[in-house]
Amino acid sequence: VRFLVLHGPNLNLLGSREPDVYGTTTLAEIDEMLANAAAPHEIVSFQSNHEGELIDKLQLSGPSVNGVVLNPGGFTHTSVALRDAVQAAPVPVVEVHLSNIYAREAFRQHSLVSGVCAGVVSGFGAQSYLLGLQAVIALAEAS
Amino acid sequence: VRFLVLHGPNLNLLGSREPDVYGTTTLAEIDEMLANAAAPHEIVSFQSNHEGELIDKLQLSGPSVNGVVLNPGGFTHTSVALRDAVQAAPVPVVEVHLSNIYAREAFRQHSLVSGVCAGVVSGFGAQSYLLGLQAVIALAEAS
Amino acid sequence: VRFLVLHGPNLNLLGSREPDVYGTTTLAEIDEMLANAAAPHEIVSFQSNHEGELIDKLQLSGPSVNGVVLNPGGFTHTSVALRDAVQAAPVPVVEVHLSNIYAREAFRQHSLVSGVCAGVVSGFGAQSYLLGLQAVIALAEAS
Amino acid sequence: VRFLVLHGPNLNLLGSREPDVYGTTTLAEIDEMLANAAAPHEIVSFQSNHEGELIDKLQLSGPSVNGVVLNPGGFTHTSVALRDAVQAAPVPVVEVHLSNIYAREAFRQHSLVSGVCAGVVSGFGAQSYLLGLQAVIALAEAS
Amino acid sequence: VRFLVLHGPNLNLLGSREPDVYGTTTLAEIDEMLANAAAPHEIVSFQSNHEGELIDKLQLSGPSVNGVVLNPGGFTHTSVALRDAVQAAPVPVVEVHLSNIYAREAFRQHSLVSGVCAGVVSGFGAQSYLLGLQAVIALAEAS
Amino acid sequence: VRFLVLHGPNLNLLGSREPDVYGTTTLAEIDEMLANAAAPHEIVSFQSNHEGELIDKLQLSGPSVNGVVLNPGGFTHTSVALRDAVQAAPVPVVEVHLSNIYAREAFRQHSLVSGVCAGVVSGFGAQSYLLGLQAVIALAEAS
Amino acid sequence: VRFLVLHGPNLNLLGSREPDVYGTTTLAEIDEMLANAAAPHEIVSFQSNHEGELIDKLQLSGPSVNGVVLNPGGFTHTSVALRDAVQAAPVPVVEVHLSNIYAREAFRQHSLVSGVCAGVVSGFGAQSYLLGLQAVIALAEAS
Amino acid sequence: VRFLVLHGPNLNLLGSREPDVYGTTTLAEIDEMLANAAAPHEIVSFQSNHEGELIDKLQLSGPSVNGVVLNPGGFTHTSVALRDAVQAAPVPVVEVHLSNIYAREAFRQHSLVSGVCAGVVSGFGAQSYLLGLQAVIALAEAS
Amino acid sequence: VRFLVLHGPNLNLLGSREPDVYGTTTLAEIDEMLANAAAPHEIVSFQSNHEGELIDKLQLSGPSVNGVVLNPGGFTHTSVALRDAVQAAPVPVVEVHLSNIYAREAFRQHSLVSGVCAGVVSGFGAQSYLLGLQAVIALAEAS
């Protein structure tokens, strides 16, 4: 059983970018935490600043993985194409955010993607990923 | 270490009310799952259809508990008073929802409460509570 | 066969409060009119200024009554929690208003509750209740 | 004493058009039910898909009838001209709808006409007409 | 001559809750200041987190008091029921706020209650109550 | 030289309908005033409650008249089709209103028709027609 | 097999009205083009400036025709009644526009009718009708 | 009998500023036309780019003039203070515009002033002033 | 210690302008009341219909006065420039209104100035000034 973790734009900067908002943990450290937490399941991680690459990966998720943890970053609020890719995914997709997006700028409080995800976890820093992973594992096991 | 779990209006109906939306698990079963999951920490649960009673309980949370898991139910979208009580709470408050509120009616997609909670978990049925409990325990331990 | 009549906030003032808008009939007189009109069915009336008490009563409606006539008063426009309680009710709920709410202030012209009631009667003073009672009796007999 | 019943656009299709929304009763059957219920008062019924014809009829209502039951159909949401004709009518006009318009598409939830009617009955199928007839008879008797 | 002072939700926390916004004076101290300032008039104070209890008290204001100083707290922005109770009150009601609500979050800048109060005092901390008390005494004397 | 005067819906009621808003002059009296004022030019008047008939008349305006005075009544605010007919008219069209529409209900303050008329006269009772007639005569003479 | 072509308000002016927007082809020429293109199927054409007449025709479409090509003209943006008639039609209805309505004034970019048509063709001048005819023939054959 | 003509900001540029929108007639020529047309009544004209000066003049209108023709220019859309001055004026005020403001930019289509004027004339170039003068003379004579 | 009282546009009309809204007290009487109430402090009063003059005065407030009572009148709702001048003022500014602006037209219910004032007093007629004066004296003494 394998799970895909998709990190959206600017998440490769994690650890250095606005640490008061996003924390000091790096993306590599998060991926390692997820790999440990997922065992014996396998984790495949991918980060991109390109909306198209995230969609490409999501489309491939069906045959190869059992669920997806998706942090869509800035695309959360602007991408119908990503939403469509989530909706088309044959496996459950869980949306996660490091920061509490509902406590930030107005334009970050509306999500185009949440409505087609299985659920959302937002605001717990790196732990958002861990909770999201638990959720998607449970969903994969239940289906 | 003790945690308060606050269930908002109509959650006492859980198990019988719109099971396709809210599932068949009862509130008592959720409280039992939470008590088990929290051990050795203690769980205090409270449900009310009265906004004022939820605020009363939240105000008492400081001295007696180390964190709160709050499912504000329908008050999520309409109560500034509840928001103010969350904001005044001296311990972390985590908002949880059984259903994915972002996939439902327009009036359920705006929350007056989320912006002052530590974070939000939405859409995983009874598991939302379990994930929210984990989050609030981690926050309590970190503070 | 028994029907619940729920009167929302400030309706206990009926007869003295703004008689040009709400008429001079008192709530006790309306309850008596309803009891007479319902015969041989039974009427149980309840008024509260507390949203939570109205929700509590609605939740109890299932086992004990065959339908509800609900005048949500000011909660009509602000309560998602009451809406959820109506939606969860196992018996038909008919919404009534003394005044024609569509002819009043802008904030009174949007109802959070109407969409989950069986139907709405608005604008006929005390007669709104009588018409609503007829409607709910017919619905109860048809189901 | 005589009452006018005005049926707006597409109501001539009643019984065949979207029966799950509008029921299977035909317009002729409704008119017959109204005639029976109104006795000894007289009922004059008129249906038109033409906004102008409904306005013409409303304008004539004064000298010849004592009240109007109006189902404005799709014109409910779009016709200021019909609103003006209702407002100019020297007799009470009661608005009725077969379906609960507040439970339907957003554009059906705003009425240009309701604010100048005596009151509104919505959501009880053919019974909406019967309740509206009772209301207008009471209003005519009271004036 | 007697005046009612109604404190809305979370005002019992005064002195400890967000002192940079609401100051360090406690509610008991404010009540004492008001009692001193009102002499020889009498002051009756009441605080509640329950919307229904505030409405109950307002309804009783008529026979027993000559005016009301009301700090509706978070209900300011969300309660039509409280507005209706103010509108029905037979004595003048003056709205007060500790903080300047027009300098805060967008959702605090619209009041459902102000339009039916005699007037509003906002932004002067505990002094808002004293100014509001003066205003309501003057109104009571003028009527 | 001939001018068309088009009166929209409900204007046939003039003199009896809401005289405090629309005055006591009848439509026949206005038509006579216009005929006198227009001499030696000819006036052709037409009233209809049917949007389609007003459009039909406007379409015929080209060959037979040199300008149009149009009081679109309630269609002012709701008819794109009438707007299109005005825009297609080969002669100048002047919009007139008896009442000052900018001082009335919100839905009367937006006009779909004004933007394609030569100009607008609003608020002077029967004199609005006389001023509009002068304007269209001047426009016809200038072209 | 027979198809109805319905032309809405002002389309009888085609060829002379704003030729830069609507082209120089007349309505008769379009009807002839459609008749030729439809062969061996039969075409019945009808134009009206009256919303009611278009609804009347649509209601008759069921027994006598196999599909409808509808250019609702200005009613596109304002008529719920026409929408209801399309929704009630037992045969497929295809909406066509000569001009690209999405490139015009803001009020032309929202259609009340499109949501209940089978599909929409907009912007190709007279060819919009031909493409719409092909579409409705295909739909009729497929059903 | 004397009338005040108030020209708002930038109207001193008339004749040279955007002649395709505002025409080539100068303000002096318009004032002369008005003086001629008003005879035997007297005309007092005043232009200013200063909102405060227009308000000062309006306040003085009572004792010295019998009516006002006001072209508020750009202040039409932005000045509550000017609106208040018009509302306070003891004589009728008629609003005029050279261009048809309803055919221009969106921000020019809402007027803060029109609602408290006797009426509005818009779109007839210099003739708007002449028609407005006639209107105000008639109003002064009628009062 | 000296305080500036700034009266905005049209307040010089006080006593004669719409006495049912603004009362019969004249501005001179209010200024005298304020001078008496302020003793032994000094009051400097200034009224203008010119936004620029009010800004000029506010800018001078720093060196010469210890606080400002400001009734911005119609500029309340439209002037960012006045807001900026208030924000730049080195002494506390208290906003006052004679009428309860929250009970009036929609465009009067939003204030551009309130957010940068120390606080707001609205609705108590001439007494609003007296309460505002007390507030600013207290603020000046506290700073």
Place this chain on the structure above:
Amino acid sequence: VRFLVLHGPNLNLLGSREPDVYGTTTLAEIDEMLANAAAPHEIVSFQSNHEGELIDKLQLSGPSVNGVVLNPGGFTHTSVALRDAVQAAPVPVVEVHLSNIYAREAFRQHSLVSGVCAGVVSGFGAQSYLLGLQAVIALAEAS
């Protein structure tokens, strides 16, 4: 003569993704249908989930093709950059959609691209492409 067919994001999933909305025809089958229908003209097809790649292709359209059939998919509603590329294209671009986008979620009913396309075809499944191809061929031949 050659035509470019551009398929936007997620269209590569055609046939398997939500077949009730998008049909069971695959993209390869659509491309083959288009190649057959276009003969003797040539068709070049391209699909991408990357907005940038679609823009790159559109920019190259000028020298090499005579027209474009564009299904922008989810980018329809969110991409100003794609709109700019369409506007800059030296050949006609026709927008097509498989589903009737005007009958779907609110966010799909506004198109940023349609306003600069020659025209739009929406709602006919694979046939939308065929009709769009006909339209662009006709436009290319006419230019």
Place this chain on the structure above:
Amino acid sequence: VRFLVLHGPNLNLLGSREPDVYGTTTLAEIDEMLANAAAPHEIVSFQSNHEGELIDKLQLSGPSVNGVVLNPGGFTHTSVALRDAVQAAPVPVVEVHLSNIYAREAFRQHSLVSGVCAGVVSGFGAQSYLLGLQAVIALAEAS
């Protein structure tokens, strides 16, 4: 060759007013910097808190200057009259702002003036003026 530099309301406070937003450079220093930078061209500077004076100056710009650098201050967001004066100016007008207005309060992010200026420079403190001066010199030389 001569250029006019217009400073709007409150800019005379520069150097002392909110130095963290607007810097510590005084207006006199900015004028001197501009005079130096413009050489051999001449600079005429003018500051006013009066909208009317800025309009007066702009109207005089034509004969006497070759271009204008305008910092409209708070009038940026509220003045149609100033916009009209800019639009009527026969020489290019360049808008400048010290602060980045797009990073500030919502009401500062919409400009009524920018759309008729040649261009805008915002956010570079005193350097905004220098860049704006360069731009207007280049525009003057190019015309």
Place this chain on the structure above:
Amino acid sequence: VRFLVLHGPNLNLLGSREPDVYGTTTLAEIDEMLANAAAPHEIVSFQSNHEGELIDKLQLSGPSVNGVVLNPGGFTHTSVALRDAVQAAPVPVVEVHLSNIYAREAFRQHSLVSGVCAGVVSGFGAQSYLLGLQAVIALAEAS
């Protein structure tokens, strides 16, 4: 010292695309102008139609360049991801636009990016880049 110049989507078309809006200067010519103007500083230029590639480049800006001149093109109005990359950049970013975006379509008048840039230059054609370069050099020297 080195500066990055980022050109967004469709800017590679410069010189040929809509020359009346964007001018006839090519991107290569602009880059050469910038290189000359920047000497002795170095300029690195990059254009892409891919949002992801612009974000990639911005992320690399820190170690290698001292500031960025960014023309986000169509992404200005739609990309939160690009905004986040600008906000995360450790060097100042200056936004430039060839055309005056505030004078164009409504959807171009809101920028998601401007709020996190140091400042904005818009409307001066190729000179916008030169002014932006000066600004960013000054900012780099000041930091």
